[in-house]
Amino acid sequence: MNKKGFLTLIAALFCLGTTVYAQDLTIAESDLRIEQGIDGGFHLFIRKKPGIGSVLLTETTRDPNLQADNYAYRAPEWNAVNGDEIRFLDGAPIPQESRIYSLIDSTPEQHPELGEAFHIYIPYMLEYGYPWTRNGEVYVHDGTFFNIRAFALPMGNYDGAFRDNPYELSVTQKPLEGPPEGNFMPDTVEAFTELASGNPVYSTGAEDLVDKIVLILNQLVGKTVDIVLCLDTTESMENDIDPVRRRLIPEMRKIVSEYASFRIGMVLYKDYFDDYINRSIPFTSDFTVFQNNLNAIRVSGGRDIPESVYEALHQAAVFFPWSAEEKIIILIGDAPPHARPRGRITKEMVDEEVAKRQLKVLPIILPQ
Numbered sequence: 001m002n003k004k005g006f007l008t009l010i011a012a013l014f015c016l017g018t019t020v021y022a023q024d025l026t027i028a029e030s031d032l033r034i035e036q037g038i039d040g041g042f043h044l045f046i047r048k049k050p051g052i053g054s055v056l057l058t059e060t061t062r063d064p065n066l067q068a069d070n071y072a073y074r075a076p077e078w079n080a081v082n083g084d085e086i087r088f089l090d091g092a093p094i095p096q097e098s099r100i101y102s103l104i105d106s107t108p109e110q111h112p113e114l115g116e117a118f119h120i121y122i123p124y125m126l127e128y129g130y131p132w133t134r135n136g137e138v139y140v141h142d143g144t145f146f147n148i149r150a151f152a153l154p155m156g157n158y159d160g161a162f163r164d165n166p167y168e169l170s171v172t173q174k175p176l177e178g179p180p181e182g183n184f185m186p187d188t189v190e191a192f193t194e195l196a197s198g199n200p201v202y203s204t205g206a207e208d209l210v211d212k213i214v215l216i217l218n219q220l221v222g223k224t225v226d227i228v229l230c231l232d233t234t235e236s237m238e239n240d241i242d243p244v245r246r247r248l249i250p251e252m253r254k255i256v257s258e259y260a261s262f263r264i265g266m267v268l269y270k271d272y273f274d275d276y277i278n279r280s281i282p283f284t285s286d287f288t289v290f291q292n293n294l295n296a297i298r299v300s301g302g303r304d305i306p307e308s309v310y311e312a313l314h315q316a317a318v319f320f321p322w323s324a325e326e327k328i329i330i331l332i333g334d335a336p337p338h339a340r341p342r343g344r345i346t347k348e349m350v351d352e353e354v355a356k357r358q359l360k361v362l363p364i365i366l367p368q
Contacts, residue, residue: 025052025150025163033113036171036305041123042140043081046148048108048116053154055118056087057103059128060147060166070147071128072156073138075101081121088157106154124306125339139340141304142171171304183367185305187336192363195313195331195350200363206239210247212364213330217255222325224261226283228316230309232333232366233268234302240332240366245294249287256287264290265320269312269333272342274301278312280319302335305368309337311345313361317353327359334366 031047046055059070075082078101086093087102094100103120111117122140129135138144146167152160184202192200203212217227233241256262263283270276281293309331316329337347354361 023051023152023161023163024049025152025161025165027052027055027148027150027165029167031114032167033111033117034169041121042169044120044122045111045114046105046118046120047111047114048118051152052150053160054104054106054151054156055120056149056151056156057120057122058147058149058164060145060164071134073103073122073126073128073146075103075121075123076125076127077101077123079121079123081105081119086155088153088155088159091159093155102156104156106156124304137340139338139342140169142169144169171302184365185334185336185368187306187339188334188365188368191309191336192331192333192365194347195309195361196363197360198362200365202365203240203367205366206243209240209332209364209366210243210251213244213248213332214251214255216328216330216362216364217252220326220328223259224324225259225263225326225328226320226322226324227262227264227326227328227330228320229264229266230312230316230329230331230333231266231268231297232270232307232335233297233299234270234274234307234335235299236302236334236368237366238299240334241297241299245291245297248294249291253287261285261324263324266293267312267316267319268297269308269315270301271304271307277308277343278315280315283320305335306338307333307335308342309333309335310341310347310350311343313350314345314353317350317357317359322357322359327357329354329359329361331361331363332366333363334368 027046031049033045035043057073059073082103082105083101085102085104085106087104103122105118105120108116108118124140126138126140128138146169148165148167149156149162150165151157151162189200201212201216203209263285265283266281267278268281269278284290313329313331
């Protein structure tokens with residue numbers, strides 16, 4: 001697996017306990033590697049040990065005896081990793097035309113650390129159950145519980161022995177290490193492009209982020225300008241915030257003399273369950289005040305990759321007293337909004353408020 005296509009992200013699965021069977025189908029923490037990709041999900045690798053013919057991800061509970069019923073997780077759509085894997089249920093393979101894409105693997109591949117390993121792709125949104133019984137969706141994030149069910153036979157065949165190995169996912173975001181080329185997350189590109197008033201701008205990160213902001217400012221045509229920076233402040237942005245602190249105000253001082261009025265504000269955003277969803281910093285024309293606000297930014301958190309992008313843009317639209325000829329929101333981030341709303345704000349609400357105030361949304365996409 002080429003790791004250049006993956007986010008630099010530390011992820012771990014913490015064991016919650018197991019039950020004992022005559023055949024050793026134990027999966028230990030040392031048998032696991034998990035990486036978060038720019039393809040919209042996690043890649044879980046499980047060491048292929050003697051006696052294990054297949055692995056399947058299912059619901060889990062904290063019941064230490066694992067007596068509670070649970071369902072197998074499945075992906076909403078076909079994927080190249082597990083989309084064609086066959087799964088046995090009730091003694092027969094599930095027909096491919098049923099489009100039940102279980103998170104199962106019977107065909108191990110080579111992994112640079114584990115050797116021969118099963119490979120399961122875990123999208124951010126999972127499904128379980130069926131319309132005629134208990135069913136629903138699970139959003140995968142820091143703290144999600146998984147059960148890795150190991151089977152003696154291939155294809156999740158219950159005719160042989162099986163064992164449940166419950167784990168909890170723990171995620172910590174880190175800035176990208178290494179070259180950024182090719183590390184623009186497709187979900188981010190798609191979402192930011194749909195939000196943009198024109199074409200989004202691509203930045204390679206710390207070296208040119210301020211230059212990209214200046215590029216946008218140099219294209220403004222009005223004599224009065226209101227600007228709001230919507231800035232992702234989760235931990236993956238740590239390397240990108242520093243040059244904004246150091247360089248943005250000196251560069252803006254060169255530009256501001258061209259305008260009769262120039263105001264700038266910020267919406268800092270993270271996500272649900274972080275220390276804030278978004279935080280608004282009012283308009284100011286005082287660069288000393290704005291510099292102090294920049295200096296006070298502290299990046300942290302990021303329990304998963306998607307962030308509260310829609311919430312930040314909605315706040316930018318409704319919080320500020322927009323009045324200038326040029327009314328610009330510069331969205332700066334490396335992660336997409338949530339595929340399913342986690343709160344009340346939707347993309348449609350953002351589009352409505354932006355259009356009502358005749359605002360322009362100009363995204364700058366950073367690499368993961």
